[in-house]
Amino acid sequence: MVEHKESAGDQSGAAGASTLRRNTLSFPEVFAQSVANMSPTGAMALLPLLVFVNAGNGSWISFVIAVVLMVCIGYCCAQFSRNTNSAGSFYVWVTRGLGSGSGHTAGWALQLGYIITGVATITGFGIFGADFLNRVSGGAIPADNRWLLTVLFLIDIAVPVAVAVMDMRLSARTSLTLEVISVSLILILCVAIWLHAGSLFHSDQFTLKGVTIGGILVGVVLSIFAFVGFESAGALGIEARDPYRMIGRAIIYSALVVGLFYVVVVYSQVFGFAGSKTGFAKSLAPLPDLANIVGLTFLAPVMDIAICLSLFACTLACINASARMALTMAHDGMGVPALTRTHTSHRTPHVAIYVVATPMVLIAIVPVLFGASAVDLTGWVGTVATFGFMLAYALVSLAAPFYLRQRGTPSPLVWVVGVIGLLSMIFVFWANWLPQLIPGGLFPALTGVYSWLPYIFLAWVAIGLVWYFIVRARDPQMARGIGSRYESEEVPAPAPAS
Numbered sequence: 001m002v003e004h005k006e007s008a009g010d011q012s013g014a015a016g017a018s019t020l021r022r023n024t025l026s027f028p029e030v031f032a033q034s035v036a037n038m039s040p041t042g043a044m045a046l047l048p049l050l051v052f053v054n055a056g057n058g059s060w061i062s063f064v065i066a067v068v069l070m071v072c073i074g075y076c077c078a079q080f081s082r083n084t085n086s087a088g089s090f091y092v093w094v095t096r097g098l099g100s101g102s103g104h105t106a107g108w109a110l111q112l113g114y115i116i117t118g119v120a121t122i123t124g125f126g127i128f129g130a131d132f133l134n135r136v137s138g139g140a141i142p143a144d145n146r147w148l149l150t151v152l153f154l155i156d157i158a159v160p161v162a163v164a165v166m167d168m169r170l171s172a173r174t175s176l177t178l179e180v181i182s183v184s185l186i187l188i189l190c191v192a193i194w195l196h197a198g199s200l201f202h203s204d205q206f207t208l209k210g211v212t213i214g215g216i217l218v219g220v221v222l223s224i225f226a227f228v229g230f231e232s233a234g235a236l237g238i239e240a241r242d243p244y245r246m247i248g249r250a251i252i253y254s255a256l257v258v259g260l261f262y263v264v265v266v267y268s269q270v271f272g273f274a275g276s277k278t279g280f281a282k283s284l285a286p287l288p289d290l291a292n293i294v295g296l297t298f299l300a301p302v303m304d305i306a307i308c309l310s311l312f313a314c315t316l317a318c319i320n321a322s323a324r325m326a327l328t329m330a331h332d333g334m335g336v337p338a339l340t341r342t343h344t345s346h347r348t349p350h351v352a353i354y355v356v357a358t359p360m361v362l363i364a365i366v367p368v369l370f371g372a373s374a375v376d377l378t379g380w381v382g383t384v385a386t387f388g389f390m391l392a393y394a395l396v397s398l399a400a401p402f403y404l405r406q407r408g409t410p411s412p413l414v415w416v417v418g419v420i421g422l423l424s425m426i427f428v429f430w431a432n433w434l435p436q437l438i439p440g441g442l443f444p445a446l447t448g449v450y451s452w453l454p455y456i457f458l459a460w461v462a463i464g465l466v467w468y469f470i471v472r473a474r475d476p477q478m479a480r481g482i483g484s485r486y487e488s489e490e491v492p493a494p495a496p497a498s
Contacts, residue, residue, distance in 0.1 A: 020087060020238045020324075021168065021347035029172035030233050030246045034254035036175035036317035037117075037229030040261055041182040041310030042124055045287055045303075047226050048266045052280050055219030057204045058211035060267045062219025067259030069220075070227045073393050073421040074255045076400035077231055078248030079414055083407070085237025085247055087349075088328030089321075090392050091482075093234070097399025097406070100482035101468060104334065106395040107325055108464035110231075112388035112457070114322035117229060118360035119381045121314040123374050126152035126364070128311070131285070132304035146368050153368075157361040160316040164323065165343065165350045168239055171320055175313040182313075183261060185306040189291060189299060190268040196294040202271040218443060221431045224424075225382070226262055228389040229314070230254045231396075232321040318360070323352035333471055333478045380449055383432070387457035390425045397421030 048059060055062045080093035090110050095103025126149040134143040141148065163171050194200050203209075233250035237243045272290045273280035283289045287307070291299035327349040330339035343350040367377050401415045431443050433454045446454075471478060 019347065020327075020342055020349070022238055023241045024169055025172060025236055025240045025246075027241075027246050027250065028176060029169060030236050030240050031250045031254060032172045032176035032179065033236055033317055033320065034230050034233040034250050035179050035258055036310075036313040037114075037232040037321060038227060038254065038258050039121060039229070039310045039314035040179065040226075040258045041186055041306050042121065042314060043226035044186060044262065044265045044269075045124075045128070045285075045307045047222065048269050049280060049283060049286050051219040051222045051266065052270060054222070055215045056210050057270060058208050058216045059219055059270055060205060060263050061208070061211075062216050063223045063226075063259065063262045063266050065216070065220045066223035066227065067255060067263070069224065069420065069424045070230060070255040070259065071252060072417045072424070073397055074230065074248075074252040075417050076397045076414065076421055077234060077251045079400045079404055079411075080396075081234060081237070081247035081251070082244050085234075085240070085243035086328055087235055087238045087324035089231065089234030089237065089325070090396050091325060091328060093403070094392075094395045094399045095482055097401075097403035098395065100472075101465075102395055102399065103482055104329075104468045105461065105464060106392045106399075107329060108468075109388040109391040109395075109461065111322060111325050111329075112460050113228060113385045113392065114232070114318045114325065115356055115359055116363070116381045116385035116388065118315055118318035118322070118357075119363045120378050120385060121311045121318065122153050122156045122360060122364040123149075123368075123378045123381070125156035125308055125311040125315065126150075126368075127374050127378065128304045128307045129155075132301050132308065135288075135301045135304065144374075146371075149368055149374055150365055153361060153364045156312055156315050157357055157364075160312065160319055161353060161357045163316060164319045164353050165346060165348055167346055168236070168320065168348060171316055175316055178309040178313040182306040182310040185299075185302060186265055186287070187261075189287065189294075189296070189303070190265060192294045192296055192299075193268045193272040193290060197271060197274075202267070202274065204274065205267060205270060218431075221428055221443075223262070224428055225386055227255060227259070228386060229317065229321075230258070231393075232317060235321040235324040238324075315360075319353055319357055322356040323349045326352040326356055332482045333475065334467070334482070376449075380453060383450060383453050384456055386432070387429070387454065388460070390428050391461070394422050394425035394429075397425065 051059045051062055077089075077093070080096060084092065084096060086092045088107060091103055091107025093103070094106035127143075129152040130141070130143040130145070130148055133141045133148070163174055231251050233240075233247055233254070237247055240246045269286055269290060270280060272293060273283065273286075276293055278289065280286065287303040288300035291297065291303055326335055326339050327342070329335045330337065330352070339349070339352045339355065341351045342348060363381065364377070368374050397418045397420075401411065401418045404411050404414055433446075
């Protein structure tokens with residue numbers, strides 16, 4: 001099989017371009033990229049409540065099923081990462097299995113996911129940061145002040161951009177530190193809940209009291225949203241010390257480890273609200289409310305800090321993953337040459353970082369300044385981002401078995417796992433796009449702004465396809481080389497047995 005290598009001299013005509021710093025990131029640093037992009041503490045701030053409204057005492061089961069499904073997708077990613085790595089992850093991987101058109105679509109969809117998730121984390125940082133200031137000021141500082149929110153939005157883009165430009169190792173270590181702190185604070189609250197209850201065992205959850213299969217199914221669809229971004233370690237294929245082992249493990253382990261954290265926290269939240277006057281379903285801020293329920297009132301504002309730390313780390317991870325995707329696509333002629341430039345001393349894609357960060361902050365600030373609710377905006381952009389991730393996950397699940405067959409190493413297991421990943425993503429699309437067509441009315445019909453969000457996603461995909469065909473028409477040879485101009489060496493397929 002032909003080996004594909006990074007062409008250090010191929011800079012697409014960008015003056016002053018250099019290359020990303022190779023072989024520098026350790027496994028914990030690569031792992032931190034995936035974990036931070038999932039924003040586990042941020043995900044646990046509100047998502048368990050949405051799952052509980054549908055799955056009730058079976059919420060933890062919904063998350064367990066979601067873990068299994070995401071590990072299946074991660075396993076498909078690992079089939080590529082053990083053989084070929086780059087800064088373009090799915091963009092390169094799907095190209096290997098399904099061709100350049102599908103690969104470009106996967107990369108384009110993932111780019112939407114990263115950029116718009118960055119918007120959601122910026123608005124989330126503003127919401128919880130303002131809530132913290134409101135709590136500690138005794139209500140003197142209004143949490144919904146749009147100018148305060150704007151300042152917080154700017155903080156959550158300016159500092160991550162500065163860190164991302166400075167050094168990828170600094171980015172990874174910052175993300176790892178912030179996630180360790182925020183996750184530890186959440187786990188302290190979980191222990192406090194168990195001590196307050198006097199037991200680890202909650203019979204209603206283990207016996208699935210009042211739970212329906214339909215409710216668990218809806219819960220699974222919602223739970224999957226907590227995992228988006230877990231694949232972003234794939235963007236560090238150039239910079240990891242041993243990408244062939246590290247990348248796949250980081251992706252799978254992040255789904256497993258963070259998934260276990262989710263199950264524990266969801267179980268604890270349902271347990272903590274059991275028997276309370278307000279109840280889980282009526283809580284507007286579950287984590288701070290739980291701190292008050294167990295008598296640790298000082299933890300309520302601390303929970304806001306923990307969530308902000310996690311969202312900050314996620315913004316940083318989104319910037320890093322998105323910028324490296326843009327860098328790789330630009331090397332293939334799918335972006336302007338300036339995007340191929342990396343900082344001469346920091347060896348980071350500084351131009352791409354500035355470019356991807358700009359829409360993140362503008363989409364957050366402009367609607368809020370014109371009167372939109374930051375909470376509503378977070379829900380809208382989160383939905384659009386999820387569509388991007390789901391399409392990318394579906395394509396990589398489909399591509400993995402074809403890739404192995406092309407290499408002469410077909411695997412029945414990968415076919416099974418790939419089909420599971422593909423079908424699960426198709427169902428998530430269906431449930432979130434055409435819920436009224438699902439028998440039984442499990443999923444509510446889309447209303448208001450949400451009814452046209454899928455078409456924003458469709459428009460993004462259409463723009464990407466049009467651009468791909470324009471480039472292919474102008475330079476067919478360039479289009480055929482998509483995903484092969486800026487990557488690490490590909491491990492040759494084993495020679496057939498004689």
